[in-house]
Amino acid sequence: xxxxxxxxxxxxxxxxxxxxxxxxxxxxxxxxxxxxxxxxxxxxxxxxxxxxxxxxxxxxxxxxxxxxxxxxxxxxxxxxxxxxxxxxxxxxxxxxxxxxxxxxxxxxxxxxxxxxxxxxxxxxxxxxxxxxxxxxxxxxxxxxxxxxxxxxxxxxxxxxxxxxxxxxxxxxxxxxxxxxxxxxxxxxxxxxxxxxxxxxxxxxxxxxxxxxxxxxxxxxxxxxxxxxxxxxxxxxxxxxxxxxxxxxxxxxxxxxxxxxxxxxxxxxxxxxxxxxxxxxxxxxxxxxxxxxxxxxxxxxxxxxxxxxxxxxxxxxxxxxxxxxxxxxxxxxxxxxxxxxxxxxxxxxxxxxxxxxxxxxxxxxxxxxxxxxxxxxxxxxxxxxxxxxxxxxxxxxxxxxxxxxxxxxxxxxxxxxxxxxxxxxxxxxxxxxxxxxxxxxxxxxxxxxxxxxxxxxxxxxxxxxxxxxxxx
Numbered sequence: 001x002x003x004x005x006x007x008x009x010x011x012x013x014x015x016x017x018x019x020x021x022x023x024x025x026x027x028x029x030x031x032x033x034x035x036x037x038x039x040x041x042x043x044x045x046x047x048x049x050x051x052x053x054x055x056x057x058x059x060x061x062x063x064x065x066x067x068x069x070x071x072x073x074x075x076x077x078x079x080x081x082x083x084x085x086x087x088x089x090x091x092x093x094x095x096x097x098x099x100x101x102x103x104x105x106x107x108x109x110x111x112x113x114x115x116x117x118x119x120x121x122x123x124x125x126x127x128x129x130x131x132x133x134x135x136x137x138x139x140x141x142x143x144x145x146x147x148x149x150x151x152x153x154x155x156x157x158x159x160x161x162x163x164x165x166x167x168x169x170x171x172x173x174x175x176x177x178x179x180x181x182x183x184x185x186x187x188x189x190x191x192x193x194x195x196x197x198x199x200x201x202x203x204x205x206x207x208x209x210x211x212x213x214x215x216x217x218x219x220x221x222x223x224x225x226x227x228x229x230x231x232x233x234x235x236x237x238x239x240x241x242x243x244x245x246x247x248x249x250x251x252x253x254x255x256x257x258x259x260x261x262x263x264x265x266x267x268x269x270x271x272x273x274x275x276x277x278x279x280x281x282x283x284x285x286x287x288x289x290x291x292x293x294x295x296x297x298x299x300x301x302x303x304x305x306x307x308x309x310x311x312x313x314x315x316x317x318x319x320x321x322x323x324x325x326x327x328x329x330x331x332x333x334x335x336x337x338x339x340x341x342x343x344x345x346x347x348x349x350x351x352x353x354x355x356x357x358x359x360x361x362x363x364x365x366x367x368x369x370x371x372x373x374x375x376x377x378x379x380x381x382x383x384x385x386x387x388x389x390x391x392x393x394x395x396x397x398x399x400x401x402x403x404x405x406x407x408x409x410x411x412x413x414x415x416x417x418x419x420x421x422x423x424x425x426x427x428x429x430x431x432x433x434x435x436x437x438x439x440x441x442x443x444x445x446x447x448x449x450x451x452x453x454x455x456x457x458x459x460x461x462x463x464x465x466x467x468x469x470x471x
Contacts, residue, residue: 006030006243008251009157009188010288012025012164017280018280021328023159024323028321029317031317036368037076038074038075039352043069045067050062054081054122057117059151064130067129069090071088071089073339085322086322088326092160093159095124099156100153101192111173112172113151114173120154142206150172150173160326164179165179170234179203179205187247187272187288191235243311246293249267250313254284282323291313291345292312292313298310314344314345320340320342321349322340323338323349324337325337333420335353337353338352351438352438353434360436362439372447388457389457400449404442415434
């Protein structure tokens with residue numbers, strides 16, 4: 001099997017974040033330049049007797065009779081499976097599933113991928129509706145891997161109001177997971193990231209049954225005095241140093257500028273878990289996910305000779321980006337599923353309350369061909385216009401994103417205040433209505449900027465000619 005996602009993931013613990021929420025986030029980068037995505041709420045189910053069969057690789061699973069409601073971002077084309085990717089369920093548990101990671105040939109020789117095993121197209125569908133804590137997310141996924149095997153390498157993030165867990169499945173059956181400390185953040189870019197595992201600390205580490213014996217039996221540990229998962233199972237190749245490690249370098253350069261001094265884009269041993277040198281805001285996470293080596297010679301939007309040396313975080317083939325803000329349910333009533341469609345560098349993150357029954361029509365329905373009533377296509381169109389005249393349009397685009405972030409903070413504060421006295425279905429109905437209002441505001445503002453820039457662009461054609469006024 002071959003992974004289809006080439007993403008960048010960020011996790012921020014509740015004591016490292018500005019607002020005390022746990023955050024998990026990821027850019028979902030796809031092979032195609034255009035991969036239409038939808039934003040849905042999948043309803044809760046009871047009394048179900050169904051079997052799930054993946055259209056992608058035919059993995060077959062008997063579904064539990066009951067499942068919780070959850071948000072998700074499936075692809076429009078379902079022929080290769082649901083690819084729901086990420087979401088927040090009604091137990092206030094968030095998950096982001098498909099950070100593609102790659103194992104080395106030594107370990108795959110003894111535990112190859114399972115062709116009809118669990119693959120990225122099915123992970124969200126088969127896990128998120130059934131878990132009640134972040135830790136349970138790891139345990140539930142681990143049981144599926146033991147039963148079905150894995151068709152590929154995947155990194156997965158799970159978060160509730162208390163904990164964040166990051167899990168890496170790297171071979172057919174081998175995996176580990178680590179709890180991200182509350183006062184830390186972590187960034188991972190398509191390579192095995194987890195380092196030392198403390199097998200005497202099951203409160204902060206989890207692992208596949210028999211993984212120590214597997215490594216010892218096949219003589220796979222290259223270190224003398226440590227059990228470093230990255231060293232044993234991961235890769236360190238030229239591709240890693242040009243495609244992967246530079247993304248970690250840039251993120252840590254921004255979040256830990258002093259601690260990361262001396263790190264280079266091609267360093268293979270940058271730490272996975274770090275402490276930020278300031279409290280991380282939602283806007284900081286956005287900045288990293290929107291980044292393209294800004295203010296460095298490696299920026300592909302610049303003109304330096306090195307501009308195409310490394311693969312950036314924000315790409316033209318990002319299908320969607322999400323920030324899952326897991327807030328304390330008692331204090332805030334609900335968590336927030338921030339969605340960005342199109343190219344993150346040019347488009348805003350839109351906040352949707354996860355405790356909702358439905359999503360806006362502009363996010364739920366995505367036509368196959370471009371239509372500006374669709375949020376996906378509207379954002380794709382804006383990104384194309386901005387990039388086509390980057391120097392002329394970028395400042396207006398950045399002002400627009402800043403304006404919407406300001407509006408979002410005010411809106412969320414207002415909704416939290418109004419929601420404080422609501423419970424049950426009344427709360428869900430209210431938040432669902434607010435989500436429609438939020439979608440409408442963002443769509444209208446985006447259309448206004450799109451048509452403004454499109455009009456201005458008519459005067460920037462390279463086919464122009466300066467006329468002599470005397471002719």
